Amino acid sequence: MRKFLTLVPLLCIALAPVAARAHAFLDHASPLVGSTVPAAPHEVVMTFTQNLEPAFTTAQVTDSSGARVDQGKAQVSGNTMTVGLKALGPGSYKVHWHALSVDTHTTEGAFTFHVGGK
Amino acid sequence: MSGNHRCLRALALALVFAALPFTDAFAHCFVGARFFPATLAVDDPCVADELSLPTISWSRTADMPPATEWDVSAEISKRITADFGISIGETWKQIRGPGGPTMAGFDNLETTAQYQLLKDNSHELAMLLGLIVDWGGTGASNSGIATPYSVFTPTYYFGKGLGDLPDSAGWLRAFAVTGQIGYQVPSRSFDLVQQALIPQVLAWGGSIQYSMPYLKSEIQDLQLPDFINHLIPIVEFQMSTPAANNLGNSPITTGTINPGVIWVGSYFQVGLEAQVPVNHASGTGVGVLGQLHLYLDDMFPKTIGQPLIGGTGAAPQQLKF
Numbered sequence: 114m115r116k117f118l119t120l121v122p123l124l125c126i127a128l129a130p131v132a133a134r135a136h137a138f139l140d141h142a143s144p145l146v147g148s149t150v151p152a153a154p155h156e157v158v159m160t161f162t163q164n165l166e167p168a169f170t171t172a173q174v175t176d177s178s179g180a181r182v183d184q185g186k187a188q189v190s191g192n193t194m195t196v197g198l199k200a201l202g203p204g205s206y207k208v209h210w211h212a213l214s215v216d217t218h219t220t221e222g223a224f225t226f227h228v229g230g231k
Numbered sequence: 232m233s234g235n236h237r238c239l240r241a242l243a244l245a246l247v248f249a250a251l252p253f254t255d256a257f258a259h260c261f262v263g264a265r266f267f268p269a270t271l272a273v274d275d276p277c278v279a280d281e282l283s284l285p286t287i288s289w290s291r292t293a294d295m296p297p298a299t300e301w302d303v304s305a306e307i308s309k310r311i312t313a314d315f316g317i318s319i320g321e322t323w324k325q326i327r328g329p330g331g332p333t334m335a336g337f338d339n340l341e342t343t344a345q346y347q348l349l350k351d352n353s354h355e356l357a358m359l360l361g362l363i364v365d366w367g368g369t370g371a372s373n374s375g376i377a378t379p380y381s382v383f384t385p386t387y388y389f390g391k392g393l394g395d396l397p398d399s400a401g402w403l404r405a406f407a408v409t410g411q412i413g414y415q416v417p418s419r420s421f422d423l424v425q426q427a428l429i430p431q432v433l434a435w436g437g438s439i440q441y442s443m444p445y446l447k448s449e450i451q452d453l454q455l456p457d458f459i460n461h462l463i464p465i466v467e468f469q470m471s472t473p474a475a476n477n478l479g480n481s482p483i484t485t486g487t488i489n490p491g492v493i494w495v496g497s498y499f500q501v502g503l504e505a506q507v508p509v510n511h512a513s514g515t516g517v518g519v520l521g522q523l524h525l526y527l528d529d530m531f532p533k534t535i536g537q538p539l540i541g542g543t544g545a546a547p548q549q550l551k552f
Contacts, residue, residue, distance in 0.1 A: 135497040135529035136261065139448040147451030162497060205398075216532040221352070222264040224449050225398055 137163040137192070137214040139222055149227040153201035157183075157208050157226075161192045169213035172196045177205050203229030259526050263352030264449055265392035265407060266442070268493045269524045271502045272467040273411050273436040276357040276390035278316035278347050280527040280536045281308045290506055290518030293485075297515035298328040306341075309527075310538040314347040324376050336371025339378060345388075355392030355407070362386070367418060378417075384434060386413030392442075394449060405446040410437035420476055430477035436469035436486070444495060463493045467504065485513040489520060499525045 143158045144150045157174060167189035174183040174196060184197035194210065209223045260267035260277035267275045271286065284305045291297040306320030319342050325335040345361040363384040370377025392407040393400070415432040422429050443462045447453070470486030491504025506518035528536035 135526070135532075138444065138497070141452060145452045145454070146448060218529070218532065220261065220264075222449055 135163060135214065135216070136218040136220050137161040137165055137212045138220065139210070139212075139224075140192075142208070142224065142226075144226040146224040147226065149229075151229065153228050154198060154226075156195055156197045159194045159208075159210060161194070161212055161214075163214040163218075164192050165189050165194060166213040166215050166217075169219075170194055170211065172208060172210040174198060174206055174208050176201075182206060201228050259528055260357065260390070262350050262355050262357045262390065262392065263394070265355040265390075265394055265445065266495070267357065267390045267392075267407065267409060268440070268463050268465075268495055268500055268502070269522075270409065270438050270440075270465065270467055271491070271493075271504055271520050271522045272469045272487070272489050272506075273409065273438060274343075274359075274361070274386075274388055276359045276388040276409055276411075277350075278310050278314060278345050278359065279308055280310055280316075280531075280538075282306070282525040282527055283320075283522055284525065286520070286522040288506065288518060288520040291515040292326070293508070293512050293514050294328070296329045298326050298331070300327075301325045308343075309535075312540045313538050316345050316538075318343040318345070326376070334374045334376055336374050336376040337369075338376055339365045339367060339370040339372075339381075341365050353395065355390075355394050357388075357390045359388040360386070361388065361413075363413065380417050380419040380422075380429065382415050382417045384413040384415045386411055386434070392445070394445065402446060402450060404450055405442045407440050407442060407445075408437060409440070411435065414474070415471075427480060428476050428478055430473040430480055431475040433472040433474045434470070435472070436467065438465055438467040440465040440493075458494075461495050463495055464491075465493055465502075465504070466490045468509075470509070481512060483510065483512055485510065487513060487518070491520070497526075498529050499523065 138161060140160045140162050144154055159172065170187065170189050172187045172194060173181055176182050182199045182201060184199060187194050187196040194212070205225055205227050207223055207225050211219065211221045213219050259279040259281060260275045267277065269275050269281060269283065286304045288302045290300050292300055302322050302324050304320060304322035306318055308316055308318040310316040321340055322338040324338055325333060327333040341363065343361050343363045345359055348358040348360055350357050363386055365382040367381035368379050372379045388411040390407065390409040394404045396404050412435040415434055417429045419429055441464050443460050447460045467489040468486060470484050472484040473480060473482055486509050487506040488509060489504040489506050491502060493500055493502040502522045502524065504520045506520050508514035530536065
């Protein structure tokens, strides 16, 4: 048993150098996921846990009626995706994103942020 | 970067993606924005390339006085195609009675074939069908650790995240449930050694889990410490209910309820659970279950993390919003 348990950290160490890339999780965003900001942001910036493949990574932002309020194609650099916003009024906005990490794993998600006191 | 270089890079990328089966995209258990971790006591609802090494449990049996049991197991799962996978697992057991002899040895080899019935991303719903086979006579049957007969268990699995609830549901959306129900059919109906019928058993279980990663990335980023944001508190349960051919045996349901937590990383996860017997026939006192689980598809995305046979082979569609 003790010998077996000794193998576990050794296995982790042996495997660690080959651990190259993985699924890209959303690490954090600005505005923060679920937050309320007093002033309308000009862009949404999302930072992921892995580098992204720009050609297959994108996002859209919609208002509560489903109308798009982003300025089109997201900009991707490294592990960061930025999407510009039109002038936003007070209200709730939803960000839908799809990401492809550089080793072809895809992930997707959505979150809401609020502008003003709503 | 010149225009030619950009063209060459785009061409190279297209070739790379055309060569890689894109169905790899949702390897281990991603369903939309939901990630179902590999659960310790029951199975998650996806085929995957993964390795559980080791899973270790300590418990005390229902005997009076109780014996102490250690189980150390390993299981590797491999996708053959994008939707079909197999698993091979083996368990080493040691049962030590108070003042009595110690029995130790390998349990029967266990294989599982699974087919992914459904992955509905928008509803965070996954369904899976499987056939578990315990191969009789492959373990230490002479010492009573393993059985000389095989057991076949067709099993249905599901997982459902609550992320499709309206935003007004708030933090509840981070909950998910998984479940499985199988019917164990032994290859023999009578045990000559024990002089008893070998029952057919309903094997059922599941989990209720709360995903802190989901809370952070989909609902509200509370800016908690990073360690907390990787946790999935969970309660698993696994039960066995004799269903047929049980004359002379105990008819009651046995099993454990396992509260615990799983820490989820990019390449592996670590889980730790208590094992609480549901009745006296299920064990004595609280046991412990721990597991290190490796995501082979993330660790080796271009080799053993791929299905053996192709997938669609299609290049990814460029997403357009």
